[in-house]
Amino acid sequence: MVPASASEKGRVHAVVVPYPAQGHINPCMQFAKWLASQGFTITFVNTDHNHARILASQSHHSSVWEAEGLDIRFASIPDGLPDHHDRMVDFAILSKAIDTHMPAHFEALVAGLCSSDASRPTCIVSDLFMNFTQDVANKFGLPRVAVWCQSAASFAIHVHMPTISSQGYLPVTDDSKLDPITSIPGHPPLLPKDLPSFFQDADFSNYMYNFKLRPFQRLQEAKSILINTFDDLERDVLKALKDDKINIFAAGPFLPPALLSKEDSRDNRTGTGLWPEDQECITWLENQKESSVLFISFGSIASLSDIQFKELVLGLEASQKPILWAIRPNLKDSIESVLPKSFLESDHVYLTSWVPQALILSHKNVGGFLTHGGWNSTLESLSFGVPTIVWPYFADQMLNRKWIVEEWKTGKGFQAAHSGLIARDEVERMIRLLMEGKEGHEMRQRARKLSQAARNAVQEDGSSYVNVKNTLRALLSS
Numbered sequence: 001m002v003p004a005s006a007s008e009k010g011r012v013h014a015v016v017v018p019y020p021a022q023g024h025i026n027p028c029m030q031f032a033k034w035l036a037s038q039g040f041t042i043t044f045v046n047t048d049h050n051h052a053r054i055l056a057s058q059s060h061h062s063s064v065w066e067a068e069g070l071d072i073r074f075a076s077i078p079d080g081l082p083d084h085h086d087r088m089v090d091f092a093i094l095s096k097a098i099d100t101h102m103p104a105h106f107e108a109l110v111a112g113l114c115s116s117d118a119s120r121p122t123c124i125v126s127d128l129f130m131n132f133t134q135d136v137a138n139k140f141g142l143p144r145v146a147v148w149c150q151s152a153a154s155f156a157i158h159v160h161m162p163t164i165s166s167q168g169y170l171p172v173t174d175d176s177k178l179d180p181i182t183s184i185p186g187h188p189p190l191l192p193k194d195l196p197s198f199f200q201d202a203d204f205s206n207y208m209y210n211f212k213l214r215p216f217q218r219l220q221e222a223k224s225i226l227i228n229t230f231d232d233l234e235r236d237v238l239k240a241l242k243d244d245k246i247n248i249f250a251a252g253p254f255l256p257p258a259l260l261s262k263e264d265s266r267d268n269r270t271g272t273g274l275w276p277e278d279q280e281c282i283t284w285l286e287n288q289k290e291s292s293v294l295f296i297s298f299g300s301i302a303s304l305s306d307i308q309f310k311e312l313v314l315g316l317e318a319s320q321k322p323i324l325w326a327i328r329p330n331l332k333d334s335i336e337s338v339l340p341k342s343f344l345e346s347d348h349v350y351l352t353s354w355v356p357q358a359l360i361l362s363h364k365n366v367g368g369f370l371t372h373g374g375w376n377s378t379l380e381s382l383s384f385g386v387p388t389i390v391w392p393y394f395a396d397q398m399l400n401r402k403w404i405v406e407e408w409k410t411g412k413g414f415q416a417a418h419s420g421l422i423a424r425d426e427v428e429r430m431i432r433l434l435m436e437g438k439e440g441h442e443m444r445q446r447a448r449k450l451s452q453a454a455r456n457a458v459q460e461d462g463s464s465y466v467n468v469k470n471t472l473r474a475l476l477s478s
């Protein structure tokens with residue numbers, strides 16, 4: 001699907017392309033909305049599959065931006081997989097499909113836009129992992145800004161992965177060499193088990209290893225790289241990357257400005273959820289006491305087994321805290337049959353499927369967050385001053401736990417891997433520690449300090465604001 005005319009003559013027009021997963025679509029859309037608020041016309045390109053899901057889930061989809069006067073148009077291209085295929089089960093399959101099918105479709109889309117002066121793009125703003133967008137940008141002489149949707153720490157690890165591998169740290173096994181990795185400039189010593197999961201084996205023919213590292217061999221082709229973080233959060237790593245001559249800038253957090261500026265606005269939905277959002281949970285939340293609620297969400301990919309759910313629930317019940325729990329629709333139906341009736345029927349528990357998470361985390365009645373530690377969830381909880389318990393599942397989540405627990409000290413982590421079992425006593429102990437104890441209070445204070453730093457970063461003349469403005473100025477004058 002291609003929009004008939006994507007921009008009026010004279011307007012700056014960015015074609016924005018996220019990696020096709022929720023944790024990338026959300027930040028890219030928030031950044032696109034910010035660009036649109038600065039007068040850009042946006043063509044936002046999803047896969048056909050995700051576009052259809054978003055349309056089906058978000059009844060208010062386009063009305064959100066129309067109401068805000070933003071010029072955001074949507075286009076979509078096929079990823080080559082059958083519609084019923086669950087794309088979040090095996091990333092190698094999705095990534096191969098992206099490489100095989102999306103380049104030609106994207107090229108045709110950009111060619112169509114370039115065929116008229118009225119719709120010709122000024123630039124491409126795309127997820128760093130969408131390598132083919134650089135080829136298309138080069139072909140049509142368009143500058144590209146790459147967007148990195150994880151932490152600067154994760155970016156630095158990707159940059160230095162060949163060295164880490166040559167130092168003999170891989171494969172990572174239970175009895176791995178225990179020396180921490182100290183060769184990442186600006187990064188504190190890192191245990192091999194905290195490396196992103198795609199890098200933990202030593203199989204360099206592994207499709208994901210190459211898919212993830214390929215874009216790092218051509219970083220200099222992008223005009224600049226914008227990261228969804230802020231300077232005060234990852235100063236040393238960002239500085240080291242810049243010292244390494246990488247044209248990288250902290251530009252985040254990519255979150256609804258109204259939430260960050262504490263405006264009393266309920267309509268802060270991203271409009272890009274792949275599942276329908278439950279808005280009623282806000283009413284339930286409003287009826288709870290300040291900082292009393294434990295919010296639980298494991299993002300758009302992680303899942304738990306029945307036995308893990310059961311043990312977790314026993315710990316949650318014992319903690320006696322009000323619980324707001326978002327369990328994705330595909331898991332919720334099966335899980336409800338194994339949960340105790342007492343839990344399902346408790347007034348203290350609000351079990352739902354997909355929520356406006358940023359809005360929930362910004363609510364004063366949320367006192368703690370049990371999370372899988374995805375980068376968006378991590379950044380959202382820090383931006384709204386909510387301390388966390390992290391139970392990582394895969395990808396960069398072990399790394400995010402390390403930073404939360406050891407560097408920012410805004411949360412605690414479950415030690416067991418996501419495939420392991422967390423005993424009910426441990427669940428109860430952690431929740432009480434987070435929400436009742438002195439240690440929890442101190443973690444909340446530190447999270448609130450970072451929240452203020454996040455808000456400062458995106459204000460006019462804040463560090464992220466200035467970084468983005470400078471990037472755009474350089475881009476538009478080139």
Ligand code: UDX
Pocket residue numbers: 021022023024026027149150273297298299300301302326353354355356357358373374375376377378380394395396397
């Ligand atoms: C994935 C990876 O797992 C993560 O580690 C990586 O950093 C980004 O891509 P995901 O697992 O989905 O993302 O986690 P996360 O990064 O936290 O992103 C989930 C997004 O969905 C967040 O923006 C969150 O606010 C949103 N969400 C989640 C909702 O809006 N509603 C929900 O009910 C749950």
